[in-house]
Amino acid sequence: MQLLAGSSRSAARRPSAVEAPAVSRISGRPACTAARRASHVQPARVAHASTPATERANGNGSSPTQGSPLGSIDGFVPQAGLTANLLLQCPDQKGVIAAVSQLLYGFGCNIVSSDQFTDSISNQFFQRITFDFSEIVIGPGNTAVLERAIGELASRFRMKWKLAYKNKIKRLAILVSKQDHCLYDLLIRHRSGELRCEIPFIISNHPDLKHIADTFGVPFHHMPIDKSSKDSQEKAIEDLLAKEQIDVLILARYMQIFTTGFCERHWEHTINIHHSFLPAFEGARPYHRAHERGVKIIGATAHFATAELDAGPIIDQAVSRITHRDSVDDMIRKGKDLERLVLARAVRWHLDDRVMVYNNKTVVFED
Amino acid sequence: MQLLAGSSRSAARRPSAVEAPAVSRISGRPACTAARRASHVQPARVAHASTPATERANGNGSSPTQGSPLGSIDGFVPQAGLTANLLLQCPDQKGVIAAVSQLLYGFGCNIVSSDQFTDSISNQFFQRITFDFSEIVIGPGNTAVLERAIGELASRFRMKWKLAYKNKIKRLAILVSKQDHCLYDLLIRHRSGELRCEIPFIISNHPDLKHIADTFGVPFHHMPIDKSSKDSQEKAIEDLLAKEQIDVLILARYMQIFTTGFCERHWEHTINIHHSFLPAFEGARPYHRAHERGVKIIGATAHFATAELDAGPIIDQAVSRITHRDSVDDMIRKGKDLERLVLARAVRWHLDDRVMVYNNKTVVFED
Amino acid sequence: MQLLAGSSRSAARRPSAVEAPAVSRISGRPACTAARRASHVQPARVAHASTPATERANGNGSSPTQGSPLGSIDGFVPQAGLTANLLLQCPDQKGVIAAVSQLLYGFGCNIVSSDQFTDSISNQFFQRITFDFSEIVIGPGNTAVLERAIGELASRFRMKWKLAYKNKIKRLAILVSKQDHCLYDLLIRHRSGELRCEIPFIISNHPDLKHIADTFGVPFHHMPIDKSSKDSQEKAIEDLLAKEQIDVLILARYMQIFTTGFCERHWEHTINIHHSFLPAFEGARPYHRAHERGVKIIGATAHFATAELDAGPIIDQAVSRITHRDSVDDMIRKGKDLERLVLARAVRWHLDDRVMVYNNKTVVFED
């Protein structure tokens, strides 16, 4: 399940469409084998398939506070406080809320906010809890104990869960082609503090937007692509994602279609912006087709980039009224504002652990 | 072209997507002979450049006031003033606006409002002119002379045109099945004066909504339908449309699909409300499919009911945000508000001669 | 606090902006003694931490099903299931969520949905919990025991709370003047099942809309008003509210202003629709003033009708774009759609116990 890992064994035994591989990051390694790090706190740490967990754990030896002055921890933002987001999903049943809230209370954590949803069709229960653990009874450097307790409780309720510590900043990569509006928008919002993440690099199959990356001081990787180089380019991208321990991948009008394999490995942390109100006008040239059909509204859709084109779980959509006066160019111009807005919102929610996926749909706990 | 008709002969000779059959009403009779009520006012005067104006004038011999004191004309609303809407379409060319406005000025008419649009792809020019002819130099009882002049000008510019006198109230029929929200809405808006029309009757394939028709004092025809009776029911509907000289047909959640023949004869004055933002979710159960797809917006679309299901020219659309919390029932409930709003708007614009059709799209001169 | 009442005595001693008088209904009788229908179900059970639970329990001795076969209870809707809404407010503190959910779990109740909010400025915590008590361990006829337990917990957390059983249908009265659109809308939505309430009567200071009340089979009370009769008319209204045990009062374009006394007694269950996006254009003729100011959007606002005109807590708002073409009449016409929509939404949320008030603002747990 998206972002919610079960135990490594169960995940390994019965992978399914609604079940995410038990990885804590894009690394592809099962969450539970990465569990040597569980003695600390492994928030939304990324790992890499080929890197032994021990090695990495040594490499960063991290917990929100452990063994390291706060200021020196990579990505740590002290003012964010010691809060964490707990996402969980399980079959609907009595006592889940009581058990979880009692557990957190027992540890001395304070629930800052909580949102939940029960899907009556699939009978699944979803919850997002933000809690403050600054006064946790076992000390904020020992959240591994808390995690173990959550794990036991999860086992009892057949629960998938994920814990993301707010002081562990996610790492986000942007892929673009030639259009600049979404890239500008993300970078400006990031600079203004609206998007809580690090942006280690931008990738493009064209060199056109390098000047923007330069302006904002973000490394720019030009990775051209043609028919013969598609596989190798994808491999290079994946190597870079792994090396830089990327948590989230944004396709900001990246006009290339990834292979099925890539999508299957990455869809759950890859957000695409499509320039139509899906499922209308899937595929190429949606504005042209919208113009031809004579619709009176245009739209944009942010969704997870699964293998089936433009058919992934929808995170957010927005629309705008148009009239017969709007040419395709007008629609493109007006659509840009929608694309910017919708993509930014989806990215923001995803970074803030507000998006859960099941049955190819999303539960979005909006702020 | 929608609402802009050629003569009955020429229309019969060369029907086309953009050319309406030369009928002034749904009655099926050609404009030139649909003269039962021609002793009063000609509602939606149709003409074609290639038809000698005299022949047409002879055919109906109409003018808004001819041979009848104004007060006694069926459907006449004195406070509406002596105004008319002129719709025209022609290849874009220099001098059209000048010629038309000069002609009206020459007759002593005052242009109250004017809206125009040039489609740069098809190179077609569209215009809607509302003018006051109360001080027309030939006398308001002689607008046939004005029509002849417009006909001659139209011939010069290869123009299709339609002239609708505001004091000739259109006659509208509503078709429903079991759902009442759109029916209620139309009747309430009609009663409040929002929809400028007469509503001679309501047709339904179910008896359920008769009580609403009774409440509003509108005759209700129960015309049940099953597989064997589809053709005869349609025939009965058409007879009623003709007998009552219906101008506009509203499918207010009428859950039946008409035959291709019926659609081809009536689409240009038949407005349907579909409960999705077309072209997404054409056909049956759109809310269920929207729920299944996990969209974050739902919508409604008013369109002309052409033979191809849910593919007719779109008049208006509206949407509403939903979340994962919205069940299908919630979507149905929220969608009702959209359906009401969009259908009412489309009907209002159509009654006010604001909608033109070309290339399966609409030009809507909104108020 | 809106809907969260202290005991009648304490409310009488220290009325405040955030504290509702301890009445269970508009009747004006204290909750504890408003027991005429207490043999059935207590609709909006109110309690206060400082009130001995036993006293209260004695006062009404109620449970949703006590002493009466389910089917015979006035307003009982069996298909609704045995669910209840618990609203609570208290100073933000650790352990509240855990305590409440543990309590409900301990009683064998299942939390169906839960929504919460912490206002960081006032440091107040708000929660709405919907729970199913059909398998409550003490038997669904003994919810008084549950209430007593909640009361004790509330005392510990300085909590105000309210418990509303879903099978106890609220009773709603509508006040109108001459405009019919909101009245029609509420009655149609009610008939369609969208509004979960009984509507025992409609009051108007004009006789104009009686025919609508008749159509929908709702008693209509014509209570005219002039300068000399204002007080007596208000008294007559209050008598009727009390006699019919009205829970909610809707001012559906009722163009009269109540006295300060009436507002202070009833504001918390009285919803007004104002035809502007408040705080713009408070008071009379908002569309005229909006037209004069040249705004590009118009709006409507549903709010609780406090003594200060158009300044009560806002429940919902909606807006619509307009242009320079829109006359005041156009704005009135378009505004009607907003008024209908916003009022219906506010009424629906209020009936569903989704609206809480503090500091003259609302917390709305939207569905």
Next chain:
Amino acid sequence: MQLLAGSSRSAARRPSAVEAPAVSRISGRPACTAARRASHVQPARVAHASTPATERANGNGSSPTQGSPLGSIDGFVPQAGLTANLLLQCPDQKGVIAAVSQLLYGFGCNIVSSDQFTDSISNQFFQRITFDFSEIVIGPGNTAVLERAIGELASRFRMKWKLAYKNKIKRLAILVSKQDHCLYDLLIRHRSGELRCEIPFIISNHPDLKHIADTFGVPFHHMPIDKSSKDSQEKAIEDLLAKEQIDVLILARYMQIFTTGFCERHWEHTINIHHSFLPAFEGARPYHRAHERGVKIIGATAHFATAELDAGPIIDQAVSRITHRDSVDDMIRKGKDLERLVLARAVRWHLDDRVMVYNNKTVVFED
């Protein structure tokens, strides 16, 4: 009237709310003598019915192409074609449309689009005509002759008018303080070709945003201000506007209030963005006050910056739904998107000669 000017003398004699001083630019120099760049193109030709056309023509002797090969004209965009926007206002009367369209047709001009509006309260007629004069019979270098003819016609109809040649790019200056979102947005849209103008410089009372100006290669003038320097700073700004022949001044979250004198001289070409849906929350800290009032929508308003604070003619507005969960910071964040969108739209329309002002309101001929 906004943008429709009389001669400098007549304007001086009878200034009025609806009459702009006869300046072609912000420079403060009368149109007739603002001829420094008249060897090229006259941007926003202004004229008044009572001014002898010859005198005016002598004054600037301009035509779009006069005395200069097209390609070399500063700001000329050949692909834009030889089109012009004619704005006119006059008392409503018969024959205006006919006369103007006949005149243009007579000169061999082709009306590309036309939009009009009659305000029935003030009985004023407004029209915007875009026409192509590439085949003008007198030659595109002799549009002064056309202007003289328009002037004579204007005299007959007591018409105020303005003619703006599309190949004469307007010059726009941006004023900012410390907030960067609107500045970024305008610069990015300008770079993408969405805003048809030159941006010769940016002024700020703080140095903070210089790096953005540098990025986009726009000169940045830091003009600090304190109580003692307000007048001199304003004077310096005006000097710069005049020197650089600025046509449009954008206050992109410039947090200073200009003197009444400055506003009176410049309001008609000065657009401000205010962060509320005016007239709600005029003045300082609108988001804080919106939060305090508990509104459910927030908005932004672009308006001309007249002397009365936040009370100038509104060009555009947009709103966004919020809930009780939105803190002031959330509102600020969400409001930024509204401010960007609304300001950009207003600027675009103004640059495209789509905005006319009368009675402190705007007529906006939207595209």
